[in-house]
Amino acid sequence: MTPTTDGYVFATAFAREEERLALGEALWDPGTRERLAATGVTAGWSCLEIGAGRGSVAAWLADRVGPSGEVVAADLDTERLKWLTGRGVAVHRHDVVTDDLPEAHFDLIHARLVLQHVGDRQQAVDRLHRALKPGGHLVLEDTDTAALFSHPAQDDFLSDVKRAAYDVMCASGYHPRCGLLDVQLATDAGLVDIVAEGRSAVVRGGGDAARWFALWLEHLAPAMLARGAVTEERLARAQTELTDPAHCWLSQVMVTVHGRRPAPDTSGKVRTAP
Ligand SMILES: C[S@@+](CC[C@H](N)C(=O)[O-])C[C@H]1O[C@@H](n2cnc3c(N)ncnc32)[C@H](O)[C@@H]1O
Numbered sequence: 001m002t003p004t005t006d007g008y009v010f011a012t013a014f015a016r017e018e019e020r021l022a023l024g025e026a027l028w029d030p031g032t033r034e035r036l037a038a039t040g041v042t043a044g045w046s047c048l049e050i051g052a053g054r055g056s057v058a059a060w061l062a063d064r065v066g067p068s069g070e071v072v073a074a075d076l077d078t079e080r081l082k083w084l085t086g087r088g089v090a091v092h093r094h095d096v097v098t099d100d101l102p103e104a105h106f107d108l109i110h111a112r113l114v115l116q117h118v119g120d121r122q123q124a125v126d127r128l129h130r131a132l133k134p135g136g137h138l139v140l141e142d143t144d145t146a147a148l149f150s151h152p153a154q155d156d157f158l159s160d161v162k163r164a165a166y167d168v169m170c171a172s173g174y175h176p177r178c179g180l181l182d183v184q185l186a187t188d189a190g191l192v193d194i195v196a197e198g199r200s201a202v203v204r205g206g207g208d209a210a211r212w213f214a215l216w217l218e219h220l221a222p223a224m225l226a227r228g229a230v231t232e233e234r235l236a237r238a239q240t241e242l243t244d245p246a247h248c249w250l251s252q253v254m255v256t257v258h259g260r261r262p263a264p265d266t267s268g269k270v271r272t273a274p
Pocket residue numbers: 005008021024025050051052053054074075076077094095096097111112113114117118
């Protein structure tokens with residue numbers, strides 16, 4: 001696996017990428033909002049949404065922090081974020097691995113489905129940590145794909161296609177079990193009070209969430225075919241299987257890792273990890 005920072009696997013042209021991102025938001029936003037709300041994010045907070053994608057989480061944060069707060073939406077590709085400037089969000093082109101951030105500036109930084117795609121993850125998390133105010137919150141969300149498509153009565157359902165798709169993604173620096181790696185990345189960066197948990201959806205063929213998986217395969221199809229890992233016939237059959245309500249499957253597990261930058265306590269000492 002060759003780690004890269006500029007080889008984001010979904011950066012290739014795909015007419016339905018906007019739709020794919022919107023379906024991902026619909027699937028994961030409710031759980032994300034719950035977890036971000038639990039940090040206490042409120043009026044006046046300064047927030048960074050890194051790898052903001054289409055911007056639904058940044059827009060939600062902007063409503064939450066109000067005019068006295070600040071939300072920055074940063075991404076390699078800012079085209080899909082322009083609509084946010086009318087919502088009081090600052091939109092910046094930013095590479096989380098290589099580009100500097102203001103030091104000790106943010107109360108809350110959130111990244112979902114981003115770190116799993118970048119090569120030097122530790123460097124990225126160290127950078128995010130330094131951008132937090134003392135006591136500030138880092139919330140990382142990445143997936144663990146081990147159980148995806150597993151089913152006790154549907155042996156090998158899509159397992160060949162899953163393997164071929166992740167092979168393409170891994171060649172760009174993606175890690176299919178990054179959600180669990182985030183715990184160690186946050187610990188090694190020096191964050192404290194780290195709490196991690198996972199959530200998963202049961203998806204039925206033909207529904208909106210199933211379309212997220214169908215568009216994932218559609219986006220990756222040219223690269224999968226170029227590698228000779230699957231045939232066009234197999235991909236067509238996989239798309240049919242994804243629309244069949246007789247199939248249901250577990251999504252990836254979305255792992256949320258929440259940690260805080262150490263803050264001096266009232267005695268002036270700095271808290272350390274337990
Ligand atoms: C799978 S999308 C997730 C978008 C959004 N966070 C969400 O969950 O809906 C990954 C996003 O991360 C961005 N991205 C990938 N590599 C990045 C990097 N090195 N620095 C900043 N953003 C990056 C992509 O452009 C894309 O918008």
